[in-house]
Amino acid sequence: EIVMxxxxxxxxVSPGERATLSCRASQSVSSNLAWYQxxxxxxxxxxxxxxxxxxxxxxxxxxxxxxGTEFTLTISSLQSEDFAVxxxxxxxxxxxxxxxxxxxxxxx
Amino acid sequence: EVQLVQSGAxxxxxxxSLKISCKGSGYSFTSYWIxxxxxxxxxxxxxxxIIYPGDSDTRYSPSFQGQVTISADKSISTAYLxxxxxxxxxxxxxxxxxxxxxxxYPGYWGQGTLVTVSS
Numbered sequence: 001e002i003v004m005x006x007x008x009x010x011x012x013v014s015p016g017e018r019a020t021l022s023c024r025a026s027q028s029v030s031s032n033l034a035w036y037q038x039x040x041x042x043x044x045x046x047x048x049x050x051x052x053x054x055x056x057x058x059x060x061x062x063x064x065x066x067x068g069t070e071f072t073l074t075i076s077s078l079q080s081e082d083f084a085v086x087x088x089x090x091x092x093x094x095x096x097x098x099x100x101x102x103x104x105x106x107x108x
Numbered sequence: 109e110v111q112l113v114q115s116g117a118x119x120x121x122x123x124x125s126l127k128i129s130c131k132g133s134g135y136s137f138t139s140y141w142i143x144x145x146x147x148x149x150x151x152x153x154x155x156x157x158i159i160y161p162g163d164s165d166t167r168y169s170p171s172f173q174g175q176v177t178i179s180a181d182k183s184i185s186t187a188y189l190x191x192x193x194x195x196x197x198x199x200x201x202x203x204x205x206x207x208x209x210x211x212x213y214p215g216y217w218g219q220g221t222l223v224t225v226s227s
Contacts, residue, residue: 001170034213036153043203043217044153049210087153091212095167097143097155 002026002093006086006100012108019075021103023088028068032092035064035073038102039084047086048073075105083107110134112142112204112218119224120194127190128221130204137185138162141207143214144178144189148200156202159187194225 003026013019023033031051036044046055048064051071061076075082088100115129130142143158157168161180168178180187187204201220208215 032211032213034208043220044205044214045217046208046213046215049208049213049215053210055215089153089213094212095141095158096169097145097158097214099145099153099155102152 002029002090002096002098004088004090004098004100006088006103008103009101010104010106012106013078014108015080016077017108019078019082019105021073021075021086021088021105023066023071023073023100025069025071025090029090029092031067032090032094033064033066033071034089034091035062036087036089037082037084038087044087078105110206110216112206112216114202114204114218114221117222117224119226121227122194122196122225124194124225125190125192126194126223127188128202128223130187130189130218132185132187132206135206138182141212142180142187143205143207144176144187145203145205145214146172146200147203147220153203156189161185161187194223196225196227198223199225 005024007022033051035048038044052064085102085104111133113131144156146154156172157178159166161182177190203220204218205214206216
């Protein structure tokens with residue numbers, strides 16, 4: 001079973017600053033890694049798939065990088081609507097979907 | 109437009125059975141996998157299992173095997189998640205999610221169904 005570990009658990013950032021979120025896989029998942037944003041009371045929303053491809057309608061301030069076991073989601077300049085919980089998810093070990101435990105991005 | 113519309117919130121007693129639904133529209137229902145994801149109160153996302161409605165091929169997470177049943181009725185473009193005997197620990201939000209257009213990630217999500225199990 002692949003384990004996904006996200007860090008940090010909570011990230012305190014001021015609006016306009018850059019946020020960098022990390023995700024590590026216990027074994028290689030190639031580029032089969034996605035990122036999701038979840039706001040309170042809402043379903044998760046796909047941001048990134050294939051480790052670095054933005055989903056339709058996702059602003060360019062969101063970018064993903066990495067391959068193998070180490071991945072990063074970067075939000076270049078945080079907007080008020082970006083404060084949320086972010087999850088990484090591997091789909092290399094198909095048909096299993098494995099999620100990280102989440103990183104909460106909060107206002108500093 | 110791809111849409112997944114889930115059935116409404118449920119309040120049940122321990123030991124009762126339940127079947128919740130997820131209706132797909134805006135795409136070929138039989139051509140994409142649909143998975144179910146649990147989110148317990150204040151917690152993260154857990155994959156429960158997945159079904160391919162085209163042939164009803166179904167896979168379960170080891171954590172949920174034997175605890176729930178996933179099925180689909182392609183004639184009405186609807187996937188289901190069911191319990192035969194609910195426990196208080198089944199209290200959670202349940203999401204269905206469809207495979208993305210470019211890969212096996214969950215690209216489209218339903219709005220969620222809140223299941224509350226309490227005596």
